[in-house]
Amino acid sequence: MAPFPGSGLAKGLAVTLRTMMRKSVTEQYPDAQPELPPRTRGVIGLFEENCTVCMLCARECPDWCIYIDSHKETVPPAAPGGRERSRNVLDRFAIDFSLCMYCGICIEVCPFDALFWSPEFEYAETDIRELTHERDKLREWMWTVLAPPALDAGAEEPKEIAAARKTAEKLAAAQAEPEEGES
Amino acid sequence: MSLAAAQHGFLSPAGVEIAFLLVGLATFGAALVTVTTRQLVHAALWLVVALGGLAVEYLLLTAEFIAWVQVLIYVGSVVVLLLFGLMLTKAPIGRSPDADSGNRWAALAVAVAAAGALVWVVVDAFRTTWIDLKGPAAGSTRVTGESLFQNWVLPFEALSVLLLAALVGAIVLSRKAKADEAFGTSATADTPVALPGEKEGAR
Amino acid sequence: MNDALDVALRLLVVFVVFLTFPLIVGQTEHKVMAHMQGRLGPMYAGGFHGWAQLIADGVKFAQKEDVVPAGADRRVFQLAPAVALLPYLLVLLAIPIGPSEGAVGQVLDAGIFFVLAVMGVGVLGSLMAGWASANKFSLLGGLRTAAQLLAYELPMLLAAASVAMAAGTVSLPGILHAFHWWWLPWQIVGAIVFFVAGLAELQRPPFDMPVADSEIIFGAYTEYTGLRFALFLLAEYAGIIVLCGLTTVLFLGGWHGPWGADGLGWLWTLLKTALLAFVVIWLRVTYPRLREDQLQKLSWTLLVPLSLAQIALTGIVKVVIS
Numbered sequence: 001m002a003p004f005p006g007s008g009l010a011k012g013l014a015v016t017l018r019t020m021m022r023k024s025v026t027e028q029y030p031d032a033q034p035e036l037p038p039r040t041r042g043v044i045g046l047f048e049e050n051c052t053v054c055m056l057c058a059r060e061c062p063d064w065c066i067y068i069d070s071h072k073e074t075v076p077p078a079a080p081g082g083r084e085r086s087r088n089v090l091d092r093f094a095i096d097f098s099l100c101m102y103c104g105i106c107i108e109v110c111p112f113d114a115l116f117w118s119p120e121f122e123y124a125e126t127d128i129r130e131l132t133h134e135r136d137k138l139r140e141w142m143w144t145v146l147a148p149p150a151l152d153a154g155a156e157e158p159k160e161i162a163a164a165r166k167t168a169e170k171l172a173a174a175q176a177e178p179e180e181g182e183s
Numbered sequence: 184m185s186l187a188a189a190q191h192g193f194l195s196p197a198g199v200e201i202a203f204l205l206v207g208l209a210t211f212g213a214a215l216v217t218v219t220t221r222q223l224v225h226a227a228l229w230l231v232v233a234l235g236g237l238a239v240e241y242l243l244l245t246a247e248f249i250a251w252v253q254v255l256i257y258v259g260s261v262v263v264l265l266l267f268g269l270m271l272t273k274a275p276i277g278r279s280p281d282a283d284s285g286n287r288w289a290a291l292a293v294a295v296a297a298a299g300a301l302v303w304v305v306v307d308a309f310r311t312t313w314i315d316l317k318g319p320a321a322g323s324t325r326v327t328g329e330s331l332f333q334n335w336v337l338p339f340e341a342l343s344v345l346l347l348a349a350l351v352g353a354i355v356l357s358r359k360a361k362a363d364e365a366f367g368t369s370a371t372a373d374t375p376v377a378l379p380g381e382k383e384g385a386r
Numbered sequence: 387m388n389d390a391l392d393v394a395l396r397l398l399v400v401f402v403v404f405l406t407f408p409l410i411v412g413q414t415e416h417k418v419m420a421h422m423q424g425r426l427g428p429m430y431a432g433g434f435h436g437w438a439q440l441i442a443d444g445v446k447f448a449q450k451e452d453v454v455p456a457g458a459d460r461r462v463f464q465l466a467p468a469v470a471l472l473p474y475l476l477v478l479l480a481i482p483i484g485p486s487e488g489a490v491g492q493v494l495d496a497g498i499f500f501v502l503a504v505m506g507v508g509v510l511g512s513l514m515a516g517w518a519s520a521n522k523f524s525l526l527g528g529l530r531t532a533a534q535l536l537a538y539e540l541p542m543l544l545a546a547a548s549v550a551m552a553a554g555t556v557s558l559p560g561i562l563h564a565f566h567w568w569w570l571p572w573q574i575v576g577a578i579v580f581f582v583a584g585l586a587e588l589q590r591p592p593f594d595m596p597v598a599d600s601e602i603i604f605g606a607y608t609e610y611t612g613l614r615f616a617l618f619l620l621a622e623y624a625g626i627i628v629l630c631g632l633t634t635v636l637f638l639g640g641w642h643g644p645w646g647a648d649g650l651g652w653l654w655t656l657l658k659t660a661l662l663a664f665v666v667i668w669l670r671v672t673y674p675r676l677r678e679d680q681l682q683k684l685s686w687t688l689l690v691p692l693s694l695a696q697i698a699l700t701g702i703v704k705v706v707i708s
Contacts (some may be wrong), residue, residue, distance in 0.1 A: 012672045016422040026426040224517050228462065231510065248556075251499035259506025260539060266513045267532035276459045276520050323495045324556050 036119035038146035041102045043120045045145050046093055046138035050114035053088035057106035057115060065099035066106060067092060067132075093138060097123070098131040116145040203243045210236030221278040227265050234258050248324040396479075404475050408623030409440045415623075415667045416440075422671040443616075450612035457520035458609065466518060467610070467617035470511025473504040474624035481631045482559045484641050484652035497558035498546050501632060502539075505587065508621065509535045512589075512596070515618070516606035527605020530596035530678060531589065537685035538586040544693035545580035548700045549573060549636045562640040569639065572703060576696040577637035579689050581662070584629040586685070588622060590666060592673035595681055630662035631655070638662075 027034050036042065053070040069092035075085045107115045118141045125131050151158070157165070213232035220226050234257040241250035284290070331339055416439060420427025432438025454463055480494050480501055494500050509531060516528020550556045552573065553564040586593035589605075597605035607618050634640055638658045641651025676684065 009673070013668060016668060016672045019424055020418065020422045022424070024421055024426050025424050028426075028429070222459075224459075224462070228514065247494070248496040248499065251496045251503045255499055255503035255506060255543075258510070259503055260536065263506070263509065263513065263532050263535055266510075266517070267529065267536065270513075270517055270525060270529050270532065276457065276518070324499075 036121075038119070038149050039117045040119035040121075041104060041117055043097070043118050043123060043141050044095055044100070044107065044138065045116045045118045045120075045142035046135060047114050047116065047142050048090060048093070048135060048139055050110075050112045051090055051093065052112055052114075053090050054111065056109045056111065060105050060109045062103060062105065063096075063099040063101055065096040067094040067096070090135070093135040094132050095138065096132040098128045116142065118142070118144045119146060120144045199243060203240065206236055206239045206243065210240065223269055223272075223275075224266065227262055227269060230265070231258055231262050234262070245323075246327070248327045400478050401475070403627075404478050404624060407627045408620055411623050411626050411663050411667075412440050412619075413437065414663065415670075418664065418667045419671050422668070447612055447616035452612045452614060453609070455520055455609050459518040459520070462514050462518035463609075464614070466511045466515035466606075467614045467621070468511070469514060470508050471617050471621040471624065473508035474621060474628050476504050477501050477628045478624070478631075480558060481628070481635060482562060482640065483631075483655040485559075485562070493559060494557065496556050498550055498556045498561075498636070501558070501628075502543060502546060505625075505628065506535065506539060508625065509587065511618075511621070512606045515610065519606070519609040521609050523602040523604075523608045524606050526602045527596045527608070530602075531606060533678075534586055534589065534593065534596060534681060537682050538583040538689070541579050541685060541689035541693045542583035542587065544690070544697060545576040545583065546636060548576040548693065548696045551697065551700045551704060558635050562635060562642070565639045565642055567639070567642070570637075573637050573696070573700070575692055576700075577633060579693045579696065580637065581629070581633050581665075583685070583689055584633065585666065585669065586681070588625040588629060590622070590626070591670040592676050593681060594675055595678050598675055626663055626666050627659070630659045630666065633662055634658040 053068060055068055058064075058066040058068050068090070070088045070090050072086045073089050075087050077084055104117065107117060120141055123131075123133070156162075210233050213229050213236060217226050217229040217233055220229065234253065238250040238253040238258075241247075241253060417427045417435070428436030428439035430436055431442040454460055477500075480497050482493075512531040513528050516524045516526075516531060519525075549561060552569060553561040555561060555564065589596050597607065602608070607615060610618060634655055640655050640658070643651070643654035
């Protein structure tokens with residue numbers, strides 16, 4: 001119940017006046033770039049060296065907007081007398097951003113960490129066909145990818161670091177054992 | 184006043200007199216169009232012109248107060264009310280086929296008679312009285328108020344009572360019609376008890 | 387010759403005020419409204435904080451095609467913006483800003499009546515526009531405009547009448563000459579009634595039911611484009627100036643102030659007018675639009691009784707002190 005008639009009206013006026021006194025939240029975008037958090041879904045960058053042309057991303061893409069062409073190459077055996085290895089070589093990796101719905105499934109499914117979110121977002125085109133970006137462009141965007149945010153204090157270790165640490169510990173233990181045996 | 188009249192002749196009119204005459208002609212023309220046009224809303228708008236012309240005439244007669252009251256009441260309120268009513272009837276754009284009346288000759292006769300009577304009264308009352316434009320305004324608010332509330336207070340009050348009676352009458356009539364209608368619908372709708380709040384919903 | 391020059395100069399000054407002040411109010415509205423909503427508002431036009439935004443808007447309006455709908459009543463449709471705008475120009479003539487003879491466009495004997503009468507005529511423009519557009523939204527807007535005018539004209543008049551009673555004159559400079567500071571608390575109810583009714587007559591939010599854009603597009607102005615539309619907008623902002631100026635003159639003592647009454651009186655008038663214009667914008671940002679029935683209810687059940695009570699109070703005090 002209002003303490004006196006019109007107190008609600010006064011409260012409304014106070015709210016707007018207080019908002020006016022505060023700093024406005026508008027970002028002056030073209031003059032000032034927005035500060036976007038890492039992993040902002042701006043654009044997808046490709047780190048080619050990690051790609052094995054496994055086609056998982058293209059298959060999982062709900063929009064079928066990833067185009068991958070490749071051919072096989074035989075690699076001479078690593079050691080003399082060994083078997084020749086065949087290797088997939090990437091010919092084309094393109095993402096049609098007019099189809100992409102930024103679900104990020106391709107990035108999730110990539111088993112070799114070849115795809116990354118980049119906060120870059122200024123790639124509008126005047127023609128829809130020019131929104132299909134090829135590997136060189138995707139590679140350029142790779143360099144705009146931000147480092148992932150720091151983990152929370154007390155969080156579990158990232159898997160790859162944990163695995164690396166375990167191997168390192170094992171190795172250290174293996175090196176330490178013979179030393180013990182010697183002494 | 185007779186002295187002043189002697190200085191004025193009908194054959195050598197002053198600028199104000201010419202303006203008065205021209206505005207009068209324009210007002211008369213607008214009034215004629217108001218009653219003859221077949222377009223309803225145009226008639227109301229021409230009425231604005233006619234009433235505005237009258238206000239200008241009052242101004243030229245130095246009756247400033249009356250002029251502004253004329254604009255305030257007639258142009259600002261009465262015509263707006265008129266337009267409001269016309270809009271409620273969906274007055275069409277263009278000619279209304281039925282914007283004519285069989286009584287037009289009788290109406291003309293009444294109008295001519297009324298105009299004749301008014302002109303005769305005015306001519307008889309003022310004859311060759313001229314307003315002295317150079318002296319203090321004869322129609323200022325103070326002068327109008329003093330004459331209204333000293334010399335003419337009884338007619339003024341009688342008019343007030345008349346208007347009040349008309350107002351009350353209008354309210355009574357509209358309330359009565361509404362009550363009848365509400366009663367009729369509640370009877371046909373076969374609702375034994377119609378609470379005031381339910382009446383709105385029933386209709 | 388000197389007289390003619392004097393008149394011409396006064397007309398010119400009033401005309402310039404008429405053209406610039408609404409733009410200033412409009413720009414202030416842009417910025418104040420933006421900041422009250424946590425935004426910045428226009429920032430680019432003209433360079434410094436978008437000061438030239440409304441000039442840019444004007445240029446844009448002038449470039450647009452002037453469309454008259456096929457089914458519209460051509461002449462009434464084209465005449466309506468002028469009918470809506472001109473009255474405010476005339477009203478500005480009569481508002482005194484300073485105590486001296488030269489600080490008012492034209493001294494009128496029945497100033498209050500002139501001002502209120504002519505302001506009422508402005509609404510006729512909206513009605514003409516609403517009817518002549520041959521558009522049901524416009525017609526609805528026109529109807530609402532008329533209903534609103536009829537409802538709010540009465541309390542506005544009564545509130546103004548209260549001041550006229552207090553001052554014993556209906557001339558605007560006369561009222562100001564009779565003003566004392568204690569009129570402020572004495573006439574405060576009348577002032578609020580006058581201001582609110584004036585807002586409603588201008589169809590400013592929260593009383594903008596006649597142009598409620600979410601229901602009837604833009605009411606009577608739906609079919610207008612280009613310059614004619616701009617004229618309607620200009621009329622609205624000129625109306626704000628006029629309303630704030632009138633409230634200042636009638637209720638806030640115009641050029642009277644705590645200090646600097648002579649010489650700087652016009653500054654007081656402008657300051658108070660500007661403050662009221664800010665309040666107009668503030669109210670617009672703060673309150674949601676009143677529904678049509680709430681609108682009528684507010685006028686007939688609150689403002690009219692309040693203004694009548696104010697008149698009674700004025701009469702009693704007047705009799706007691708005389």
